[in-house]
Amino acid sequence: MMKVFTYPDKKKWNKIIQRPVADNAELGKTVNKILEKVRNKGDKAVLQYTKDFDGVKLKSLSVTPDEITNADKLVSNELKTAIQQAKKNIDTFHVAQKDEVKIIETMPGVVCWRQSIGIEKVGLYIPGGSAPLFSTVLMLAVPAQIAGCKEIILCSPPSKDGTIDPAIIYAAAICGVTKIYKVGGVQAIAAMAYGTETISKVFKIFGPGNQYVTQAKQLVQQQAVAIDMPAGPSEVLVIADETAIPEYVAADLLSQAEHGPDSQVILITTSAAFATATTAAIEKQLQDLPRKGIAKKALENSKLVIVATITEAIELSNLYAPEHLILSCANAIEVSKQVIAAGSVFIGNYSPESVGDYASGTNHTLPTNGYAAMYSGVSLDSFTKKITYQQLTKEGLTMISNTVMEMAEAEGLTAHKNAVAIRLK
Amino acid sequence: MMKVFTYPDKKKWNKIIQRPVADNAELGKTVNKILEKVRNKGDKAVLQYTKDFDGVKLKSLSVTPDEITNADKLVSNELKTAIQQAKKNIDTFHVAQKDEVKIIETMPGVVCWRQSIGIEKVGLYIPGGSAPLFSTVLMLAVPAQIAGCKEIILCSPPSKDGTIDPAIIYAAAICGVTKIYKVGGVQAIAAMAYGTETISKVFKIFGPGNQYVTQAKQLVQQQAVAIDMPAGPSEVLVIADETAIPEYVAADLLSQAEHGPDSQVILITTSAAFATATTAAIEKQLQDLPRKGIAKKALENSKLVIVATITEAIELSNLYAPEHLILSCANAIEVSKQVIAAGSVFIGNYSPESVGDYASGTNHTLPTNGYAAMYSGVSLDSFTKKITYQQLTKEGLTMISNTVMEMAEAEGLTAHKNAVAIRLK
Numbered sequence: 001m002m003k004v005f006t007y008p009d010k011k012k013w014n015k016i017i018q019r020p021v022a023d024n025a026e027l028g029k030t031v032n033k034i035l036e037k038v039r040n041k042g043d044k045a046v047l048q049y050t051k052d053f054d055g056v057k058l059k060s061l062s063v064t065p066d067e068i069t070n071a072d073k074l075v076s077n078e079l080k081t082a083i084q085q086a087k088k089n090i091d092t093f094h095v096a097q098k099d100e101v102k103i104i105e106t107m108p109g110v111v112c113w114r115q116s117i118g119i120e121k122v123g124l125y126i127p128g129g130s131a132p133l134f135s136t137v138l139m140l141a142v143p144a145q146i147a148g149c150k151e152i153i154l155c156s157p158p159s160k161d162g163t164i165d166p167a168i169i170y171a172a173a174i175c176g177v178t179k180i181y182k183v184g185g186v187q188a189i190a191a192m193a194y195g196t197e198t199i200s201k202v203f204k205i206f207g208p209g210n211q212y213v214t215q216a217k218q219l220v221q222q223q224a225v226a227i228d229m230p231a232g233p234s235e236v237l238v239i240a241d242e243t244a245i246p247e248y249v250a251a252d253l254l255s256q257a258e259h260g261p262d263s264q265v266i267l268i269t270t271s272a273a274f275a276t277a278t279t280a281a282i283e284k285q286l287q288d289l290p291r292k293g294i295a296k297k298a299l300e301n302s303k304l305v306i307v308a309t310i311t312e313a314i315e316l317s318n319l320y321a322p323e324h325l326i327l328s329c330a331n332a333i334e335v336s337k338q339v340i341a342a343g344s345v346f347i348g349n350y351s352p353e354s355v356g357d358y359a360s361g362t363n364h365t366l367p368t369n370g371y372a373a374m375y376s377g378v379s380l381d382s383f384t385k386k387i388t389y390q391q392l393t394k395e396g397l398t399m400i401s402n403t404v405m406e407m408a409e410a411e412g413l414t415a416h417k418n419a420v421a422i423r424l425k
Numbered sequence: 426m427m428k429v430f431t432y433p434d435k436k437k438w439n440k441i442i443q444r445p446v447a448d449n450a451e452l453g454k455t456v457n458k459i460l461e462k463v464r465n466k467g468d469k470a471v472l473q474y475t476k477d478f479d480g481v482k483l484k485s486l487s488v489t490p491d492e493i494t495n496a497d498k499l500v501s502n503e504l505k506t507a508i509q510q511a512k513k514n515i516d517t518f519h520v521a522q523k524d525e526v527k528i529i530e531t532m533p534g535v536v537c538w539r540q541s542i543g544i545e546k547v548g549l550y551i552p553g554g555s556a557p558l559f560s561t562v563l564m565l566a567v568p569a570q571i572a573g574c575k576e577i578i579l580c581s582p583p584s585k586d587g588t589i590d591p592a593i594i595y596a597a598a599i600c601g602v603t604k605i606y607k608v609g610g611v612q613a614i615a616a617m618a619y620g621t622e623t624i625s626k627v628f629k630i631f632g633p634g635n636q637y638v639t640q641a642k643q644l645v646q647q648q649a650v651a652i653d654m655p656a657g658p659s660e661v662l663v664i665a666d667e668t669a670i671p672e673y674v675a676a677d678l679l680s681q682a683e684h685g686p687d688s689q690v691i692l693i694t695t696s697a698a699f700a701t702a703t704t705a706a707i708e709k710q711l712q713d714l715p716r717k718g719i720a721k722k723a724l725e726n727s728k729l730v731i732v733a734t735i736t737e738a739i740e741l742s743n744l745y746a747p748e749h750l751i752l753s754c755a756n757a758i759e760v761s762k763q764v765i766a767a768g769s770v771f772i773g774n775y776s777p778e779s780v781g782d783y784a785s786g787t788n789h790t791l792p793t794n795g796y797a798a799m800y801s802g803v804s805l806d807s808f809t810k811k812i813t814y815q816q817l818t819k820e821g822l823t824m825i826s827n828t829v830m831e832m833a834e835a836e837g838l839t840a841h842k843n844a845v846a847i848r849l850k
Contacts, residue, residue: 082835085825085828092529102521104786110514259838341810347815350848354833355815357833359825359829369649376809377813381811384801386802388802397776403783414716415714416680
């Protein structure tokens with residue numbers, strides 16, 4: 001079960017918040033080999049790796065219109081309704097992120113502005129495996145569509161029978177994904193980064209994945225392709241005081257623990273009694289979980305920290321910079337104002353992480369591994385670039401000319417100075 | 426002089442816009458060695474490399490308060506006035522980028538919002554060499570201060586006499602830089618990424634540099650430090666028709682060419698007569714440039730393309746995705762609306778690139794090497810991360826519960842479902 005730290009000395013904090021460090025040296029070689037092969041051999045290599053790694057010999061990488069129609073039939077109406085409601089909320093929250101163009105006159109006759117423009121071609125990666133993450137399709141495709149990306153392609157590994165989960169196809173179809181391909185792992189990242197006969201090269205790649213996929217994204221990032229962010233195992237940190245409800249917090253910790261054996265789960269509380277009650281509740285709830293085995297493993301390297309005050313709890317949390325932060329304490333809203341590093345914050349007893357994972361409207365693609373200290377989660381911004389513009393009148397140029405010429409002179413850049421001077425002649 | 430392409434076939438476009446590709450394999454080894462040395466030996470290694478590469482044996486890496494006071498005396502009042510005016514305009518444009526918090530109720534009782542929070546510790550790199558880039562200090566430190574970054578450190582290589590250009594120190598001092606260090610090159614990036622006894626580790630590193638610095642930034646980016654963006658040689662692309670003035674455009678092309686021998690300079694025009702006149706004007710203006718030699722070299726691998734229509738010109742420019750785009754043509758504003766990939770756009774005959782380089786208010790740290798297709802230039806956003814928040818009432822959770830539970834069920838994540846169910850009991 002969870003490692004317990006009671007009123008640990010601040011000197012010990014850095015040790016407590018340490019995350020497991022994966023050695024990627026060996027992994028890098030394997031990943032590089034696959035990247036190069038796909039870069040040089042295109043579809044042929046992708047099909048071969050799909051046979052080797054996914055165990056299926058595909059004729060075509062593309063999901064056909066028939067498969068899309070068919071997926072629509074296979075998804076239950078209940079699930080469709082749920083997906084549509086989630087889509088609606090995600091859409092509402094991300095549309096509100098559009099920023100209108102502000103025209104700024106920095107000096108008389110000197111007018112500057114910024115314009116957001118959708119990245120023309122983006123690629124979304126959706127992992128396969130134990131859970132079909134159609135929710136991630138919504139989290140990536142909805143903002144991509146709002147941003148006005150012209151090409152939104154999606155890659156997801158096929159199962160042994162050569163199909164992709166119908167819920168993934170359904171979600172992609174209603175979110176304006178332009179093309180769906182049956183490709184997973186490193187070969188999918190390579191195909192989107194370099195392009196193949198079938199799959200077109202994109203400018204930016206989004207989406208979660210195992211350590212091979214993550215490594216592949218980091219490597220192609222060195223080769224003129226952008227990525228959403230570096231990714232690590234999913235995390236939750238809960239800050240709770242005596243007003244929190246042990247059963248609720250236990251359920252939240254378990255919902256993170258069931259993600260994978262490497263999930264990071266941390267509870268910081270000011271109440272020893274609450275800690276004991278929550279540990280008991282975890283034990284109890286764990287029994288009935290289908291993914292019990294996974295959750296148990298995750299809990300083994302999870303931590304329970306008892307601190308003196310909520311202020312200390314926040315301090316420790318800011319140091320850890322969790323992907324998800326749940327505030328189950330009195331005046332949670334006030335406490336939330338002291339958060340300076342977290343991906344997404346869940347406030348109060350009725351805001352479990354799972355609402356953010358699926359449907360509240362916030363994005364669930366968030367910085368892990370401490371990156372919340374410097375990275376934001378995926379948002380509308382992630383799918384756009386902001387171009388700046390300036391237009392000067394002759395009067396404006398005259399007004400600013402001394403400033404520019406003086407600085408150009410001092411930096412020893414005479415031609416920069418001339419470009420202004422010649423226009424004032 | 427410039428390579429000329431007259432009405433080239435579209436099939437040839439990709440060849441025309443090709444940028445020189447630097448092979449970084451060898452370079453990577455050298456850079457890695459320096460990174461490792463600094464990581465393990467700290468200040469000792471930094472001081473040694475400063476002796477080896479900058480040719481000066483320093484006692485201390487820190488710029489002292491006395492040096493700051495002294496720099497203030499050494500900078501002329503004219504330059505101070507210019508720097509202050511530029512700072513004011515950059516401040517005005519970047520303050521306007523602050524986004525107020527929008528509280529969004531995606532469903533009754535389901536409230537979500539985003540909050541920008543300054544990255545706590547940032548590091549700015551300012552190259553030394555032929556031109557003291559105090560303008561870049563303004564472009565990075567001003568938004569960092571607006572963002573509310575708590576620690577803003579700056580590294581710049583010392584000259585042989587162990588000093589840093591007073592204008593750089595002056596600009597840093599008036600922009601709230603908290604600490605200035607006499608460190609350059611890879612050792613500076615390493616010091617800011619890993620921290621040393623003197624220099625504290627930062628979360629994100631900004632600023633231009635040679636290919637060694639750029640490579641170092643890309644490598645530390647793999648190690649839990651963020652960077653502003655990948656960087657390449659500076660570029661300008663000018664689109665001009667017969668309404669443009671050859672002398673102005675010639676001056677703009679030369680102001681880019683004087684940056685360095687590897688600067689990229691492209692002119693696309695619909696008028697053969699204009700092309701001829703501009704080439705002549707370049708020849709003429711080139712003669713009196715102190716940096717004539719550099720500019721000449723840059724012009725040798727620059728390009729002049731004659732096309733049939735402005736629409737074609739824009740198409741070609743969007744394919745190239747230039748760092749700087751100057752529109753010297755009729756209805757430049759209308760034409761600017763067709764731009765989908767560029768760092769910063771300069772509109773009309775009185776908006777030379779140099780105003781944006783120094784003082785219009787837009788940021789001059791911009792995506793090069795085609796990255797304008799997916800990256801934005803540096804802005805206030807670059808110094809913040811955006812945290813999302815959600816707060817649900819019990820009614821809100823009830824309202825959204827079916828959606829979340831249905832989706833969690835379908836993704837096989839029972840604990841996610843339980844986290845909602847248990848709260849409704």
